[in-house]
Structure formats: C-alpha cells, structure tokens
Amino acid sequence: MTQPKLPDDSQPIWFDEASIPTFQPLTEDQTVDVAIVGGGITGITAAYLLTQQGLNVALLEASTILNGTTGHTTAKITAQHGLIYDELINKQGYNPARMYYEAQTDALQLIEELVQNHQIDCHFEKQDAYLYSTSGEYKNKLEKEYQAYDHLNIKGNLENQIPFNVTIENALSMKNQAQFHPLKYLTHLVNLITQQGGKIYEQTTAVDVEDAHGSAVVVTREGFRIKANYVLACSHFPFYEGTGMYFTRMYASRAYALAVKAEKPYPGDYFLSVDQPDRSIRKSYLNGEEIYLIIGEGHKTGQGEGMMKHYKNLKRFCDKVFDENSYEILHRWSTQDLTTIDKIPYVGAISKKRQNVLIATGFRKWGMTNGTNAAQLMSDIVLGNLNPYEQLFSPSRFSADPSLKKFFVENLDVAKHLIKGKMEMPKTQIDDMNNDEGAVIRVNGERKGAYKDKEGNVYVVDTTCTHVGCELNWNESERTWDCPCHGSRFSYTGEVIEGPAETPLPQHDYKMLENFNFNKKESGY
Template sequence: MNSLWIETFDKKHEFPKLSNSISCDVCIIGAGIFGISCAYYLTKLGFNVVVLEKDEIASKTTGHTTAKITSQHGLFYNYLINNFGISFAKSYLNANENAIKNIKEIIDTENISCDFSYQNSFIYTNNHEELQSIYDEVDAVRSLDFPCEFTTTTELPFSVLGACMFQNQAQFHPLKYVYGLVDSISDNCKIFTHTTVTDIRQSDNNYICYTDNANVQSKYVILACHYPFLKIPGFYFLKMYQSSSYLIAVDTKTPLFNGMYLTAKSPTLSFRTTQIDGKDLLLIGGADHKTGTYCNFESTYGSLEKVAKTYYPNCDVLYRWNTRDCITLDKVPYIGLYSHYMPNLYVGTGFQKWGMTSSNVAANIVVDMIRGKENPYASTFSATRMQPIKNKDEMKNMVVQSTKSIVVDKLNSSYLKIDDIALNSGGIVQINGSKVGIFKDATGKIFAVKPVCTHLGCLLSWNDVDKTWDCPCHGSRFDFMGKNLYDPAIENLEIYNIE
C-alpha cells in the first residue's frame, strides 16, 4: 500500500538505469532523503556525483514517513543526559535544531514548494503513571538551555494530562521536498534508478560499486541505502534492527487542528494534519512492532482506525500504509566513516524514525568529512563508536532472535499442511524434509519460495497484512513471489515449483 505522499504526488521525473560503467568523485548508494541531501550539498561544492537507486527516488522509507521535522525525538533528552551526559545531549539537540534551520534555508533558497509549515511539537500523556516522565523531560530539555514548556493545552480533540512542547518545529510533504532538492541539483550529478548496487570493492585508492549492468568507480562512496547491505567489516547487522509502524490518512469531515503530537510511551500514537487538494486530512500513526514479528490487520491499521472512529465517528479512511526504520542499540544514529578498514566510505543510518532532521545532520557531517572540514557534531554520531552498550535488553533480544531464526526455528519440526493455509494467506509448510513458504492467492493459486532470508539466512515469517515474507532478524522484506522489497537483503528468494 503506497502512502498518501506517493499517491498524491505528480512525478514528472524519469531517470535511466545505469548501462555503462562511469567514474565520478562521489558515488551515493540510495536516493532517499539522506542520499539526495548529500547529492544536493556535494554538487553545490563542485563534486561530481553519481546516485544509484535500486527502486525510485524517495519510494522507500522517505516516501512513507509522517514527515514531522523536529528535534523532539520522543522523551529522549532525559535518556541522553542520563546515559551520555549534558554536553552530548546538547550536541544532539543542537544538531537537530540546526537541521530544521538548514531545511528551511534550502526550501527558501531553492524556492521549493513542499507544504512546509512551522508547528509546535508535543509529547503528551493521559496516563498518571507517565506524567512524571513528562516533567522529567521538560526539566532535562530546559537544562540544555532549550525553551521547552510543560502544558495541558493542545488542539487535540481530547484533553491531555500533560505534554512537553517544543515550539518552532515543522512539517512538510516529503516527496515534494526531495524532488525539489533533485530539481535544484546542478549538472554535475547523474541519477540512475532501478539500479541495485550488489557489491563494493576497493581498487587502489578508489572504490568500485558493482551493479548488474555496469560499475561506478569513485574515490568516495556514501551508503545512503537505509540498512547497509555490506556485512563485513562494519558488522551493522549486530548493532541494528528494524521497527515497523503504520499510518492512516483520514478525512474527518470537520475542521482540523494544528500541531504535531506523539504519546509518551510505547506503543506510540502519532498525529499530524495535512492538506491535499484543498482538503484537510488527519494522519494517525502507530502500532509499532519489530519488523518480522507477528501482526494482523486488527493490531495494526485496525487499531489506528478505532482511534479515528472514536474521535471522528463519520470519518473516512482514505489511505493506509506502513514502513520501517533502523534502530541502533543505543538509539543514536550511526553517521560518518563506515569502518576504520574502509577509508572514504561513509554511512548515515539508524535514524530511529526521526530521519527528516537526522538525514540533514548526516548529510552535513558526511559532506564535511569528504571535503576535509571539521564538523562540530561528528563525534556525537560517530558510526565507528565503541561505547558500552546502553541498551542491554535490546542487544540480548537481537542475539536471541537471530539465533532462534537462523538455527532453532529451522530445526523445528512442527509445520502447517498446504490445506491448512487459507485463501489469500501464507505460511511455512514442510515438503520432503524442506521448509517451503507458501502463499495461496484468492483463487487458490500457489506461490512457493524458500523462506530463508538472502541477507544472513534467518527463517522468514509470513506477514498477512502486506502479504510479504519478512525477516525477524534485520527486517528485510520480500513479496509473495520472492522479490526483494526492502534492505538489507538485495537478492530475491529462491522460487520453488509446486505442482
């Protein structure tokens, strides 16, 4: 299901697939908001840039976001201060506040029409037990010299017990912004779509990015592909997982409110409004779960629709979509040098569902590193940081899940029979001792795949909401015919012929 942004954006751009080998200064892999922001800044500085995109521009996470542009990343600053100290938290906050200014400056300079508007951002609660965490966050943010307020007044259609409010935050239409950047990029950038990078190798002082058809040789490479597909060195698969969230866009048939809202604790609920073709729409997001874990319609879109109907009984749900983002173990993005063993290879990932500002922070850090300029925020986000893991529970979960999916689940001998699988649904069956992933369409036609992730070999799980095969370890996703949809996997699943 495509997002409201993708469905309502009139895309006038077509880009070729890479067919001949070429060279450039910087090769950027991935054309989401991070990759295109890097291309924008680098070309302004005179670098020759090539962007290689597996699908289409901003068609993945960026095209399915909520597009709040804010430095208020949940109840985050109290956590940062407690775990990393005041100056670290201040650096994180300033970097993201600067990003809001940078985005506005680009929009003004390039005259990008992307429905940008300043909004107040709120983290609120209606739960007495969580109220103290709101007070604590307000105190934490104020200790960073940022003017944050405690309030019980919002424009939401229900009252709140308390909220932490940041002023002068913003929102926009993410596709209009990213394509606006593309239009503003000068001639020294070539963009290729439907071009998947399958490998990167060092050759003398350069890198070669391999695709199916041709190669790109460059001194610098930026991994802007969301979850890096390179495994060693880097080992990002040991330090990042993906989390999915769902969104609906609702015609409430009533005048709507200003402001951007998020609940204090998980499972979160997110609200913002937008106007499409003159009509006010309400966006409700939430129903987070680790990508690849069980979900159904009721627990995802159903739960959001229930919220919509509670406050707007006559509303119509016009769009439903979901996407996922990378979460690092200490909740701070990885930005900068990818690995000490691969000089001139850079990364920006782990934006933990706050990539509108984080991508701008990342683009500035990486571009400064390429041009040899010091960036004041580089050490805060360093991708090669070696710090004690703050989130031990999450680390344990990742190791347990990976072991379970790679080893234990594959040995499990309980399985479904093909007849057990309902029409328009899927599951794993055992045939001649092998596990086979089966999807039965509405007519009973069977599509069979090897249900093993092509990234690191985890056993996939069936997602009945999207009719996809999802990896519970690192979040790769494949359609029911085995086509790879989402990173970090890049290869399709093996297909079986079942008579």
C-alpha cells in the same frame, strides 16, 4: 459519512501529488568524484549539496528513487524525538545530548532555507510538537524530559491538555518545529541535481565496494563498476558493511499510518504519545483538502501475528478521536526504520581503515532531520570541512557502557527467533487457502511460503531469509515475507524490499509442485 473502512491496499499519500522523474539503469563503467547509493532523503540531499559545490556525483538506487523509507515517512521535521534527552544526558552526558538537539535543529533550518531559497511548493509549515502521556508512569517520565529540556535550554512547556478527545496526564511541547510534503520537496532537489550535471541511475543494485589504490569502486549486481574518491552508503540498511557487523548493532521496527478525512477541522500542531500503544497525530493535505495522519502501533519487524490488527487498532483510535461515522480513511500504509543500540544514528566512515566509505543509518523513524543532518555531515567530510557532530555520530563509537548490555539483549532476541522458526511445523495446505491469502506450508518436509493472489494464482518461495538464515513470517497487511531477526523484507515473489538481505528468495513453480501432490496427505501432510 458512512461507516469508515480500511482500504484494501497499502499506499502512502505522498505519491498522489508528487511528479517523480524516472531514470535509466547504469549500463557502463564510470569514474566520478562521489558515488552515492540510496535514493531517499539522505542520498538525494547529499547529492544536492555536493553537486552545488561542483563535484561529479552518481547516485544509484536499487529500485526507484523515493520509494523506500522516505516515501513511507510521516514527514515530521523535528528535534523532538520521543523521550530522548533525559536518557542522553544520563547515558552520554550533557554535551552529547545538547549536540544531538543542535544537529536536529540545524537540519530543520537547512530544510527551511532550501524551501525558501528555491521556492519549493511542499506545504512546509511551522508547528509546535507535543509529547503526551496517558498514564502515571509516563507522566513522571515527561516531567523528567521537561527537566532535561530546561537543562539543555530547549524551548518547551509542560501542559495538561491537547485538543483531541484523548484523556491525558500531561503534555510537553517543543516550539517552532515543522512538517512538509517530503516527495514534493525532494523531487525539486532531484531536478536541481540533474541540472548541475549529477547522474541518477534507478534499478541499479550496488552489492560491494572494492579498494582501488586509495579510491573506492562500487560494484553493481549487473557487474558494472563506478570508481570514486568517496562512496556514500545512504541506503536504509548499509548495502556494504565492511567489518562493521551493523546488523548486530541495530534492530528494525515498523509503524502504521492512516490518512483520514474528517468533519472536524484540524486544531494545529502535532502530537505523539510516549506510552504504549503509541499514537501520533498530525495534519497534512490531499487534493487541496486538509486531512489527518494517524500513526502508531510500533513493533519489531517480523514479530507478532496478524499485522492487519495494527491498522484496526488505529481505526478504533479514530472512532474515539473523531466520533464514529464522522470520518473517512483515504489511505493506509506502513513504514520501517532501524534503531541503533544507543539511539544515535551511525553517520561517517564505515571503519578507521576505510575512511572513504561513509554510511548513514539508524535514524529511529526520525529520518527527516537525521537524514538531512547525515547528508550535511557526509558532504562536509567529502569536502574537508569541519563538522561539530562528526564524533557524536561516528559509527566506530561502539562502547561497553551503555551499549553492551543492549547489544546482548538484542542479539539474544535474534537467537530466540532463529531457533523458533526452525522448530515450527506448518500445517496449512494450499487447497485450503483463500484468494489474497499467504501462509507457511510444508513441501516434502521443507518449510515454504505460499501466497494465493486475488485471481487465484499461487506463488511459492523459500521462507529462509537469505541474510543469515532466520525463518520469515507472512505479513498479510503488506503481502510480504518479513524477517524477525534483522528486519529484511521480501515481496511474495521473493524480491528484496528491505535489507540487510541482498539476495532474493528462491522461487518454486507451483504447477510442478502440484504434480507431486505435495499438499495431499499421502505426501506427508
């Protein structure tokens, strides 16, 4: 093979082989049993479970289904969520830690049952999951995690090697986990939903929930309304927060992935480092061939500079694992998820006063099991079934110990970036920008964002996030404007890609601005 190169554009592998149906926008008011907002694994699984019980369900998606966080997942189906169980025992206690594990295991079993019962062709495979350390500090942490496994009766072993050219201190396995092709799996569920009479609407943005004498009414940006007994907010960030202020109780982080075709056959199982920089290795398939997925480089959204460096760091890891020139990079992409202050997702009633509006968020990049578990939990609440995990995941559980310290740390970080962005004085001029380059510029004393595409067309937007006013940073690896405060992301033309922001960025006509010579020295540059 020739010297491997990074692809120019970002695209997950999952879309290459999935035939995803399309749906029309909502064009009229409706009344249903349950309105679901969000077309990822949580919303689709919940819609499947509820339509199977004969309920009238409408699912709304602001963009297209499976194109958000679920479409950018690495698709591990596992209860091994990094170093979590020792921490949960110490901060929450034995019972919450054990229940968290059981919830993830139940989710894995539900996915496996659906794959078998519906004969879904989605490359579902059982694999052992491994955590590994490369330093003495994290060797000790893995040993404590192993003790937590033993305490919680989780099947696993402490080992001293993994089948890759990586020097490690130790490794901790969790037996009988799984992986699959998420879009093939969920596309099959989508077809089952519509066969049962469920309605799906794309390009339909929900913006509010109103109370209607015991019912709830979802209001869309276009002004249409869906009245329902229950509303399930399954969007990545809850489109409706009520008084929960969830953006202060979570933070957004990104990770990066490479799909790699290598000469070396994949040895089996999947692996995640617990120290930094984090690295994850798993197998997948593309066009019938076995490939590797190399993932890592996690960081808070909108923070840091030069996002392409994360892909380059993963490529250097590939050089070490595969030997340089013995592999090819087929795809690159990034993903984003939210983490709650105690690392346990928020699933359930949005508040004690709004018991018919349910949310599911904060999956901490473990959305395959957390999202499936959330769908089951919300469906049980709608159907009036008892669910053993309702209290564990309750969004109203926020408490002083151990959450309050983390709460203040995260929000001090937000304040720091809010102030920093306002103080920056950009000096870049559009005339100096290359094609396919974005930068912060200054127009008549105001901060703006410019992107010059591959053909030289220029797009200018405001760079003040429409959520709470933080200043956005340019992400050259995805060609987006990212918020360092709460993780909102916008396209270079200003459209919202990720919440909590709901309003697009104001756009500016470059030609009109050019007439004012805003990028010339006499205009203040």
